[in-house]
Amino acid sequence: MTHFAVFLRGVNVGGINLTMAELRAAVQTLSVSDVKTQLASGNLTCSTDLSASELKNSVEALLRSTFGYDAWVVVLKAGRLRELVDSCPLPADDPDTHSYITLFSDPDALDDLVQAAAGLDSGLIVLGPEAAAWPAPRGGTLESPLSKISGKPRFKNSTTTRNLRTLHKVLAAISS
Structure with missing residues (x-):
């Protein structure tokens, strides 16, 4: 058996509301075991x-x-999630900055994000074909250039973004 992290896009925002208990119960009907959810933002491991x-x-x-x-x-x-998180040079806890990792199911979407961010002072760091890290000032995440770009329809079906601290919690859940 292989351990996986599953990240839902757009849960508990924009009118799509799921409790993690409902999510866990639904996923347990699949051919999976050891299903755990983390936080209320659609993170699960199995x-x-x-x-x-x-x-x-x-x-x-x-x-x-x-x-x-x-x-x-x-x-x-x-x-692989552990490798990506460990390779992120941004701090998980900083009083002035939030560190994010955008995860991709389509490497072409990552290429498109890199091209869209070219010329911006975004701090985008490609961690691999399925992830890129970027910082945002505390209190200014939604106004940051990368947040605006990654929220465009092009990225809806192939990306999701998590705070680096959240990804550490997901990894801890896998290890427990």
């Missing part, structure tokens, strides 16, 4: 013999049929 692609497709189909919304998720093996 173990399965499915591939990352099969798990992504299964979770998206389940969320669409169970909760009735156009669900998109990014799925990473736990080991």
Whole structure:
């Protein structure tokens, strides 16, 4: 069995409200075990013999049929998530800055984000084909250039962004 982290896009914002108990119960109906949710923003971990692609497709189909919304998720093996988080040079805790990692299910979307951010003083750091890190001033995340770019329709079905502190909590849940 492989441990995975599954990140839902757009949960508990914009009218798509799910409790983590509902999410956990729904996902437990799939061919997975050890399902845990973290925080209220659509982070879950599980173990399965499915591939990352099969798990992504299964979770998206389940969320669409169970909760009735156009669900998109990014799925990473736990080991790969650990590598990405460990390679992030931004601080997890800083009094003036939030550090974010945008996760991608489509490497072309990462390329598009890099091109869209070219020439901006965004601080974008590509961590791998499925992740990029970027800082935002505390209290100014939604106004930051990368937040505005990554919120565009082009990225809706293939990206989700998490605070670096949140990703540390997800990794801790996998380890426990």
